[in-house]
Amino acid sequence: MRIRQATNGHFMIFGRVKMRRLEGKMQHVVELEGLVAHREASMEIRRRFVKEFTELLPRRLMIAEDNDLLSFRFTAEWAEVVAKYILGVAAAMSGDLDVSETLYRDAQERLTQKDKTFGIYRVLSERLPLRIAELYEAKASWAYREWLNTFADELLETFRESLNKFNEMKVPVTLRVRFLLAIKLFVCDRDVRGALTALKPLKNKFDPLWNYNMAFLKGYSGDLKSAARHYRYASKSEIDADILIQIEEFLFWIIEKEPAKEHVHFCLGMFYQLAKGDLVSSVNHFELFLKAKNIASFPAEAALATSWIEEIKKDASWPAIPFSPA
Structure with missing residues (x-):
């Protein structure tokens, strides 16, 4: 030493x-x-x-x-x-x-x-692709976390590149990488179907992370009924507070990038109501959803949002706090 x-x-x-x-x-x-x-x-x-x-x-x-x-x-x-x-x-x-x-x-x-017939050389030859793939997985995870803080394009490129290199290694895909690949397919390519396919093998209605991912993808694509179901399932399990912050920031990023996707306010309403217990923000996002230009495409969800707003506002503790969307 x-x-x-x-x-x-x-x-x-x-x-x-x-x-x-x-x-x-x-x-x-x-x-x-x-x-x-x-x-x-x-x-x-x-x-x-x-x-x-x-x-x-x-x-x-x-x-x-x-x-x-x-x-x-x-x-x-x-x-x-x-x-x-x-x-x-x-x-x-x-x-x-x-x-x-x-x-x-x-x-x-x-x-x-x-000579790969030598045992240790054979072991190293098998193990090195796995270790290199682990590096790309770690780089992708780091880039995605940092991107959620800044939404910088260069971090998104690092995220994409790291996952592409992971795929080149031809190694088994871990659960975390499957989630990251689903995120990549949506964030980088807006490939909702591909992202849903990537998440399918991970199906677990008791896994809050899987449910939050499914809820967003379903909601973004306009299937608000399925989105609501996944938000309910997600809210029944504990999840790290940092992940909830990331989900919240991501939803706001989508609304900022794609303001025409006004029905995403329904997702935010569900998220604030069930995941964070923030009824003020929940009501205000439901109200923004009801003002969406394409609200006629969602009659059942409009009726639900209206009834939820009325129910929340009936509570004696309901505060009259002004709201301005982020």
Whole structure:
């Protein structure tokens, strides 16, 4: 540890070599240890990291004396590829995603010249595409979160590009990526049908995030009856307050970008009533919905909105607070 700190190194392999007679032959017994620097991580992540480190770089090797030159060279090349991979993992754990990708890609390039029948090379060849895909998933998640704060076009482009690169890796799609792909299909392409198809395998009426996504897509496309049903299901389960803020900001962004979609005010009315318990905002968005130019296309929902407004306003605690849409 002191040597690593003194050299400002991120990764060290060290150990000792002994000569022993084993099974009638002289053998080099190589005992290895390793150190890698990374940011603080949870105990579970650290356990997985240590397991992977040990799996790819065993702590004890035996090399026959009669073939030691080639064997030591092979071991050095093997250790170099493993080192790049392990450093890539450590960089990803530390949030240095670009550095991590460079290391992973370098390790992947070196493996193209290696014999994949060797177990560790085979494992690395299978694992690297998954690790690189994880980076793109993390980049896409980061870009989307930041975009919700600023709605900057360059962040949306990073979001799109990261998901496209994820798809190029030809790896299994995680649940989070399915949600992100659905978001991409709508936000970047306005492909409502494609977004609904992406969400279909995730169907779970008890999952509030799935329901909020479905509610918006159905509502945006004009199926307000289905949207109302999904908002009701979503409101029955707990969800992180930050996600509710993101949903709220996203709905306002849509109204700002597409003012002709006046029926989206119905979605906001449902959202404020059921998700946030903000009856003032709920009533005002229902009233904006009732003023929509295409309100005649939604007679059932217009009647519901009217009855909800009347019911809310009958409450003795109803405040007379002026409202101006964001």
